[in-house]
Amino acid sequence: xxxxxxxxxxxxxxxxVSDEMSLDAFFKSLSxxxxxxxxxxxxxxxxxxxxxxxxxxxxxxxxxxxDILKEVKAIEAAAEKAEPxxxxxxxxxxxxxxxxxxxxxLMRFRERHQEPSGTDLxxxxxxxxxxxxxxxxxxxxGSPWFVSMVGFVAGLPFMxxxxxxxxxxxxxxxxxxxxxxxxxxxxxxGCFGCIYSVRGAGGYQMFGITPMPIxxxxxxxxxxxxxxxxxxxxxIVKFNPITREAYDAAVExxxxxxxxxxxxxxxxxLREFQKDIDGYNSKLEDVLHGH
Amino acid sequence: xxxxxxxxxxxxxxxxxxxxxxxxxxxxIGGAMDRLALRAANLLVGNDEGAACLEAVFMGPKLEFTEDxxxxxxxxxxxxxIDGAPVPGWTAVKVKAGQVLSFDxxxxxxxxxxxxxxxxxxxLALGSRSTYPIGALGGYKGRVLAAGDxxxxxxxxxxxxxxxxxxxxxxxxxTPAELRVLPGLYWDRLTDAAKQNFFADTWKVAPEADRMGYxxxxxxxxxxxxxxxxxxxxxxxxNIVDSCYPYGxxxxxxxxxxxxxxxxxVSGGGYFMVGTVISADMDLIAxxxxxxxxxxxxxxxxxxLDARKARAALIEEVRATFR
Numbered sequence: 053x054x055x056x057x058x059x060x061x062x063x064x065x066x067x068x069v070s071d072e073m074s075l076d077a078f079f080k081s082l083s084x085x086x087x088x089x090x091x092x093x094x095x096x097x098x099x100x101x102x103x104x105x106x107x108x109x110x111x112x113x114x115x116x117x118x119d120i121l122k123e124v125k126a127i128e129a130a131a132e133k134a135e136p137x138x139x140x141x142x143x144x145x146x147x148x149x150x151x152x153x154x155x156x157x158l159m160r161f162r163e164r165h166q167e168p169s170g171t172d173l174x175x176x177x178x179x180x181x182x183x184x185x186x187x188x189x190x191x192x193x194g195s196p197w198f199v200s201m202v203g204f205v206a207g208l209p210f211m212x213x214x215x216x217x218x219x220x221x222x223x224x225x226x227x228x229x230x231x232x233x234x235x236x237x238x239x240x241x242g243c244f245g246c247i248y249s250v251r252g253a254g255g256y257q258m259f260g261i262t263p264m265p266i267x268x269x270x271x272x273x274x275x276x277x278x279x280x281x282x283x284x285x286x287x288i289v290k291f292n293p294i295t296r297e298a299y300d301a302a303v304e305x306x307x308x309x310x311x312x313x314x315x316x317x318x319x320x321x322l323r324e325f326q327k328d329i330d331g332y333n334s335k336l337e338d339v340l341h342g343h
Numbered sequence: 344x345x346x347x348x349x350x351x352x353x354x355x356x357x358x359x360x361x362x363x364x365x366x367x368x369x370x371x372i373g374g375a376m377d378r379l380a381l382r383a384a385n386l387l388v389g390n391d392e393g394a395a396c397l398e399a400v401f402m403g404p405k406l407e408f409t410e411d412x413x414x415x416x417x418x419x420x421x422x423x424x425i426d427g428a429p430v431p432g433w434t435a436v437k438v439k440a441g442q443v444l445s446f447d448x449x450x451x452x453x454x455x456x457x458x459x460x461x462x463x464x465x466x467l468a469l470g471s472r473s474t475y476p477i478g479a480l481g482g483y484k485g486r487v488l489a490a491g492d493x494x495x496x497x498x499x500x501x502x503x504x505x506x507x508x509x510x511x512x513x514x515x516x517x518t519p520a521e522l523r524v525l526p527g528l529y530w531d532r533l534t535d536a537a538k539q540n541f542f543a544d545t546w547k548v549a550p551e552a553d554r555m556g557y558x559x560x561x562x563x564x565x566x567x568x569x570x571x572x573x574x575x576x577x578x579x580x581x582n583i584v585d586s587c588y589p590y591g592x593x594x595x596x597x598x599x600x601x602x603x604x605x606x607x608x609v610s611g612g613g614y615f616m617v618g619t620v621i622s623a624d625m626d627l628i629a630x631x632x633x634x635x636x637x638x639x640x641x642x643x644x645x646x647x648l649d650a651r652k653a654r655a656a657l658i659e660e661v662r663a664t665f666r
Contacts, residue, residue, distance in 0.1 A: 058527045060589030061619030062647040066528055073575025073584045100367040100587040102611055103575070107587035109366070112651065117644055201585060203369035203610035206478035210585055217574065224578065242613065243575040244585065249369070250477060269468070269480040280469075280480075281368045 055084070055128055057121060062112050065120055067128075068105040073243055077104035078200045078212060079136045079322050082286055087127040087134075093120065101285045103200040103210060103244070136322035142196065142288040142340045144314040145238075145247070148299040149173065149189045149260035153234045158258050164228040172257040176223045176240065189293055192221060192259065195333050197245055199287040205252065207267030207281040211245035211289055214325070214333060221245075225255035236262050238291070249281075263294075263302035264313055274309040288318065290340055316340050344410040344461065344499065348492040349443065352404035354553070357463050357482040357494070358456075360393040361606060362471035369610045370480070372590065373473035376554060376606050376629030377454055379514055379654070380418035383661050384458035387415035387435040389503040392662075394462030395472035397488070400454045400553075401632075403446025404488065410440045412499050413460040417508070419452025419630055434507040435460075452515060452630040460499025475607060503665075512661050516627040519545055519636035522603075522620050525647050528592060529583060529615035534566045541565065541601075541617065541639060548635045549600065554607040557628055558600050559637060565598035565617075577613055585613040591620035593639075601639075603628060623650035 056068040067084065070077035085101040088108055095115030100107045110120045150173055162168045167175045177188035197211035204210075213220050225241040230253060233239070237248040239256030246256055249267035265273045266282040276282060294302070305311035318339050325332040348355075360381065361374025375381035375398055382392040397404065403421055408414075413435045416423045423430050424445045430436045438444060446455070465472050465483050474482025483492055526538075533541065544562035551558040567580040575584045581597050588594070588604050594614040595601045603620055605628060620628065621642060631637065642650070 058530075059525060059619075059644060060528055060616070061525050061591050061621050062644065062651055063622050064589035064592075064619065066587070066589065068586070071576070071584065072573035097363060098366050100610060102586045104584050105586040107589060109589075112648055113655075117648075201611060202367065203587070204585075204612055205609060206369045206475070206480070208369055242577050242582075242585075250479075252477060267478065269478050269485060281365075281370070283368075285367075 057125065059117060060107065062117065063109055065108045065110065065117070065124060066105065067107070067124060070104045073104050073212065075198070075212070075214070075322060078198065079138070080131055081106050082138070083134050083136070084124070084127055084131040087131050088124055091123070091127060093123050095120065100203065101201060102203070103212065138286055138320045140286045140288060140318060140320055142290060142316050142318045142336055144290050144292050144340055145262050145264060146294045146298065146302055147193065147238050147260045147262050147291045148294050148296065150185070151261045151299070154237050154258040154261055157230065157232060157234055160232070161226070161230040164226045164230060166224060166227060173259055176221065176257055176259065179223065180221055193291040193293050196336050197289045199283050199285055199289060200244070202281070202283050202285055205250055207249040207283060209247055209266070209283040209287070209289070212243065213245065215329060223257045226257070229253055229255035233258065234261060236265065238262060263299050263306060264311065265306060273306065274311065275313060288320065288336065290337060314340060316342070344412065344496040346459065346494040346496060347407040347409070348404060348488050348490055348494065349407055350405035351488040351490050352399045353402045355397055355399040355404045355488045356474040356476070357395050357465055358398045358473045359395040359471055361473055362469050362475070362481065365469055366610050370469065370475065370478060371606065371608045371610060373475050373481070373606050374471065375456060377418050377456065377626045379626050379658060380456045382658060383433065383508050383512070384415045384417040384456045385462070386661060386665055387417070387433070387503065387506050387508065388413045388458045388460040389500055390458060390460065390462050394458070395465065396459070396463065397457040398454055399457065401449055403455060405443060405445040407443050408438050408440060411501065412438055412496070413501055413504055414438050414444060415458045416455050417458070417513070418455045420450040421452070421455050422447040422450070431507065433513055435503045435505060437501060437504050453632050454629045459496050460501070461497035464495040464497040477607070506665065508661060508664060512657060512664070514626065514657065516630050516635070519638050520627060520631055521638050521640050522624050522627065523642045523647065523650060524593065524618045524620055524639045525642055525644060526618040528618060530617050532567055532570070532580070532615055533617060534568055537566045542641050546601065546637045546639070548631045548633050548637060550633045552631065552633060554605055556605055556608065557603045557631065560600050562601070565595050567598060581615050582613050583615045585611055587611045588616065589619050591622070591625055592616040593618055593620065621647040621650055623647070623654040
């Protein structure tokens with residue numbers, strides 16, 4: 053499928069690789085975005101990868117819109133021939149599922165929810181065909197996720213679950229968005245997971261909370277001293293369910309500057325992954341745990 | 344030299360020409376909503392065009408100065424007062440140590456820029472002094488101003504006292520405001536009738552209008568071309584697989600109220616966009632009050648580029664005033 057090209061005013065070129073989400077579309081979009089960055093086209097000021105699309109901001113005083121269009125189209129042809137292989141990193145994110153803070157928030161906004169009688173986890177488990185919340189959490193934490201986009205607000209990762217489409221968790225967003233979401237809430241809307249990097253409005257279902265800051269403008273968090281945003285598009289995430297005690301210990305470690313998220317370098321091969329998804333995912337987990 | 348904030352006005356914040364380069368991580372460019380007003384204000388007081396100023400909306404702050412300096416107020420028509428006496432806008436005005444700058448009621452427009460000779464000297468954050476409150480980034484402690492704050496000011500001079508900018512160089516929106524729009528992005532999801540209505544209707548600025556985005560009401564509801572929603576997009580016909588949002592792009596959630604994303608835009612999301620306000624007209628949005636009648640005017644890329652040149656020429660003319 054060829055990408056669709058359209059201009060966002062006189063300063064943006066918008067490239068929709070596919071109008072539906074898939075790992076193939078994400079990969080092509082990311083490799084095109086990388087190709088544009090590497091070709092260092094004069095006049096290009098920003099390249100923003102998204103889930104199945106990306107955006108190039110340019111200065112039309114330096115490069116004419118028609119010329120940037122030609123340049124990016126040429127990169128599409130090259131991207132289609134490229135091996136779908138990504139050098140990236142895999143990171144483990146601890147999650148306290150069903151925590152009291154998202155619980156308090158979801159109760160406060162219950163009238164905006166599809167099913168006011170239960171929790172977001174109850175609802176997500178039910179509509180995704182899991183017998184109970186435990187089974188649902190096991191699925192959520194059971195496979196890795198691709199960070200397919202970083203944005204909305206500062207440092208917020210959109211994550212795409214690395215399983216066959218029929219196994220992907222899908223939930224609608226709240227009927228009306230909440231005006232509040234605890235910082236570091238692990239949420240889900242449509243087919244995408246996310247972690248709210250800052251406190252604020254939100255419409256995703258809330259499943260839990262991570263003790264691990266992912267955005268810190270003060271750059272005092274030990275692993276955010278080099279840069280205030282943790283995630284990059286293409287990162288692979290594995291959730292690790294933790295207890296209240298482990299959560300409290302992790303929060304304390306973050307405050308003391310001794311918390312270090314487990315991170316490993318990894319090369320991801322889309323074709324190998326598609327041949328045996330569960331097998332490939334368990335190999336990724338081995339890499340994460342240093343086996 | 345410092346400025347004591349006696350009253351903070353409404354959402355008064357430190358802004359410059361913004362923080363490009365981090366939108367791919369969700370950190371928007373930010374900076375003054377009315378860029379031309381910021382450049383002009385800085386030129387008036389002898390600063391670099393991109394020095395940090397204060398931006399205030401609807402209601403001005405009350406500021407006391409610890410040393411003699413020059414100030415200039417540009418943007419909206421909101422009469423400035425020094426120790427209660429009116430002083431002209433778009434003009435470099437001397438303020439003595441201990442004097443207080445305050446403001447009368449807003450007459451027209453929405454946002455003023457207050458430049459001080461030497462510029463507001465808060466620390467750079469990712470290359471800019473602009474305030475991004477959602478991320479607690481930049482500006483004064485990452486937030487809008489509060490009474491009691493003391494703002495550091497750089498080394499200034501009184502040399503340009505009395506400088507003024509001619510009336511024809513002060514760009515303002517008309518009535519109704521006209522915003523030029525290049526259709527595109529997901530424009531073809533609209534029915535032909537909806538496409539015509541979007542440009543034919545007069546919209547009004549809704550109360551939900553801030554640095555992140557401007558919402559509009561009053562036009563006819565958008566009808567969508569029939570299509571099956573694709574995987575990952577969500578069930579509403581206005582939903583798409585979450586994508587990037589261009590600055591100035593116009594999304595219409597559920598087809599009812601268009602929202603134009605501005606300097607503190609969210610970088611992406613799951614609503615379709617019908618087009619983008621051209622770069623030349625972004626400043627005008629900064630000066631729209633709630634209820635302002637507004638029309639969207641369809642332009643081609645060539646017209647957008649011509650408008651961009653005309654705006655650049657206007658900035659050049661402002662600069663030429665001071666050569």
